[in-house]
Amino acid sequence: MNVAPTTTRKALNICHYLPGGTESGGGIGRLVGYIKFADGQADHRVIDTRGTRFSPATSALRLAHALCAMAVSRVTAPQTVHHIHVAGRGSTRRKLILTAWARALGCTHLLHLHDYDYATDLAARSPRQLRAIRRMFAGADGVLVLGQRDRRTVFNLLGHGTDKVTVLHNAVPDPGPAVAVPQTGAAPxxxxxxxxxxxxxxxxxxxxxxxxxxxxxxxxxxxxxxxxxxxxxxxxxxxxxxxxxxxxxxxxxxxxxxxxxxxxxxxxxxxxxxxxxxxxxxxxxxxxxxxxxxxxxxxxxxxxxxxxxxxxxxxxxxxxxxxxxxxxxxxxxxxxxxxxxxxxxxxFSIAAYTAHLDQIYRATAEQACTTRDLQRGAA
Known part of the structure; x- marks a missing residue:
């Protein structure tokens, strides 16, 4: 059940970017769906960056829609935190475009790495692609990874600063006490x-x-x-x-x-x-x-x-x-x-996960705002 936002804290505006949306986005989609349902402290919007099945035409259209939506959000809801979910292969190509656009617009954005072996994916990239990927991670206001292996990948292969990277293990909703009971006797x-x-x-x-x-x-x-x-x-x-x-x-x-x-x-x-x-x-x-x-x-x-x-x-x-x-x-x-x-x-409860995630959103937004203020003052 969703919990109403508290009166003492302003509700967060979060926009997720992922392939396939919550229903057809695999494990990432399920996770975002769980977050959206469980988090009463934020308004979560989901934008599909690829379509339910990849094709060059639909993927290009979906990505164009995501770029337009980000630009509109920058004007109508400038405090939005853009939560960009990235994996290897085509996902990285799409997110290179999306994050470059986020930087150009001045959008506060997090990169959330979901991949079964991103180090191997990076090893197959050209030097030019690696430079672009390093810029993508370095330009984000924060980076979330699923575990220590991915944390090492971000550090070692991308040269990312330690202050921006947070290990955040996945979570799922509690199905309640009526869990499966192991079979006994001759039952299969x-x-x-x-x-x-x-x-x-x-x-x-x-x-x-x-x-x-x-x-x-x-x-x-x-x-x-x-x-x-x-x-x-x-x-x-x-x-x-x-x-x-x-x-x-x-x-x-x-x-x-x-x-x-x-x-x-x-x-x-x-x-x-x-x-x-x-x-x-x-x-x-x-x-x-x-x-x-x-x-x-x-x-x-x-x-x-x-x-x-x-x-x-x-x-x-x-x-x-x-x-x-x-x-x-x-x-x-x-x-x-x-x-x-x-x-x-x-x-691994989803309640604890969303509470931690909300803390990350707020800290990221505050830090990004402070950084932009300093940059404007320096200019």
Whole structure:
């Protein structure tokens, strides 16, 4: 439930720029949707900079609309903080344009880095592109990153000043106390994958692990929920003899994901690369036993064997063995469920996240205003 702004503090005006909006923007979109709903101290507006699916024509139109909206906001609501979400590849190209426009207009703006491996993306850039990206980060009034790895990337590869960079782990809403209860007895243990279907998320390894002989005699069912080449992976599951145990749903909205999480026991995400996966936090919040890889910020936010279980990236045998153990051992699943849920409540609630974010917005706006005043005085 939204909380009315206090009478002692002026409400913030925030404008988010991200691809696909809150419904089709992947993990970034879900996060912004959660922020918008939960934050009663700010008026959040969302602008799609790419469209729900990339095409040169629609992307150019969306970006042009974003540029126009920023210019209008500069005149009609000059105190707006522009929250610009950036990842690698095409996202960086679009945000180079958008942030250059923000600097030209004098807009207060934050850069929020969401990427599964931005250092590798930067390593493939030309020297000219790297110079432009350095200017983009250096020109922002603040930079948010998902974890220490990305903080090091900003420092080491972009040469960014330490005073502007804040580590802000992702968060998700609390689904409430009615979380999933681990199965007992002969009932099938329910495994859930959430994410875009593809090699980066470890879907090929997951299917091979589910087909491993170690799981053949155990009682389980799995759902893979996410967009991507659904038909291709459905055919692969059939070829591995998994059609009667594995269901691929396609893309689901936030409400559908919540409903699924309430009925499952294990969240499995064997990713090759992540910033900080929203699916992992959703698993913790719902009390699922989380099985994932120690990539991105996962190693910072999970303790192996206590709040989650790590498997090596790309290791089908280890993944199969871990899943088989958790399917067979309800006591371990229950312990992971309790510890993961408690860990979520202590560190990853959306209420605490938005309160921290509002502090960052206000400090950034005040600092930007002071800097502009000093610049005008010097002139």
């Amino acid at each position: 243990v329910r495994l859930l994958f959430l994410g875009q279907l593809g090699p980066r998320k470890g879907v090929p390894e997951l299917l091979r692990a589910l087909a491993d002989p170690a799981l053949a005699a155990l009682p389980w069912q799995a759902v893979l929920a996410g967009d991507g080449p659904v038909a291709t992976y459905r055919a692969e599951a059939a070829a591995l003899g998994l059609s009667d145990r594995v269901t691929l749903t396609g893309w689901l909205n936030a409400a559908q994901v919540d409903a699924l999480c309430r009925r499952f026991d294990i969240l499995v995400l064997p990713s090759h690369g992540e910033g900080m996966a929203m699916a992992v936090l959703e698993g913790l919040a719902h009390g699922l036993a989380v099985v994932t890889t120690p990539v991105g910020a996962h190693g910072e936010v999970l303790t192996n064997g206590i709040t989650g279980v790590f498997v090596p990236v790309g290791d089908v045998t280890a993944l199969a063995a871990t899943l088989a153990r958790l399917i067979a051992d309800g006591t371990e699943r229950a312990a992971l469920s309790r510890a993961g849920r408690a860990h979520y409540l202590q560190y």
